[in-house]
Amino acid sequence: MSTAHVRDLIDYIAAELPRDAWPHWTEGWPREIEAGLLDAAFSARATYGTPASGVRAVIGRWRAHRGVPLDDLGALSEYADDPAELIAVLGNRQRVPGNYTTKAEAVALAARSLVAAGCRRSSELRDDDVLRSALVQIAGFGSATWECFVVQLGLHTPESRCLLQDFVIDAVAPEVEVTNAMAEELLAAAAVRFDVTAATLSHAIWRYQRAQRRLTGAR
Known part of the structure; x- marks a missing residue:
């Protein structure tokens, strides 16, 4: 993980799901x-x-x-x-x-x-x-x-982890190999920069990815 990759991810998040326009910057419904x-x-x-x-x-x-x-x-x-x-x-x-x-x-x-x-x-x-x-x-x-x-409720399936990983891949240079572990590290670092929990950022991105897949007809 590099500082440049974190910066790329932060810029991509700010452009694609700005906090003043995307309603899903929450942790979901933990413990409910x-x-x-x-x-x-x-x-x-x-x-x-x-x-x-x-x-x-x-x-x-x-x-x-x-x-x-x-x-x-x-x-x-x-x-x-x-x-x-x-x-x-x-x-x-x-x-x-x-x-x-x-x-x-x-x-x-x-x-x-x-x-x-x-x-x-x-x-x-x-x-x-x-x-x-x-x-x-x-x-x-x-x-x-x-x-x-x-x-x-804060649990991630293999499918939801793939959505998060794909988002990070789209955010950083295409030649960079992004593993699931690397994606989690980058997302955690970006969450700190946005002053939110990792769960909040992951939830916002996951909702975004689902919406994008509906628009394109992907599953």
Whole structure:
């Protein structure tokens, strides 16, 4: 890692996702598994919005209903048999990709499935086949939903690490070989320069990379 590479990365970040224009300079929803699941569901094919609109408004309504912290999926799973009530609480009738059901119902069903698989709180979340299957078996949810869910809680999948690595590769000279470890070091150094946590910077970049892939149709 060189100072020049860090500088290149900082300049690229400032140009591509400036802090005054990119809404994702946050750590996600650490230690709030309910918020992470709501975010993963309601950000699919939707405008993320401001704190008073879009995904964050949905989470805000749930927070007002529940209080804090939002770290017990059991609270969402209670609506699995009566999703209409959850729709009313969240104030959102959007449907999942494929139009199978509402996002609210899918969230409630996923919460019940995850609890049954042994994951109720953020401290119990892990990126493994059992929990991944518990979520992606819900109609309208898939691998992208799972990735978004776990990243919000501070876990990174192989897919999300690749997105971060690709971003660093784009930022530095093309002839530089950027390993995953080097990417992490450069991102950590850049986070210090931006006076944010490494988790905050990684989350902002990961959201940016996902948005870029949607624009290009890549997966």
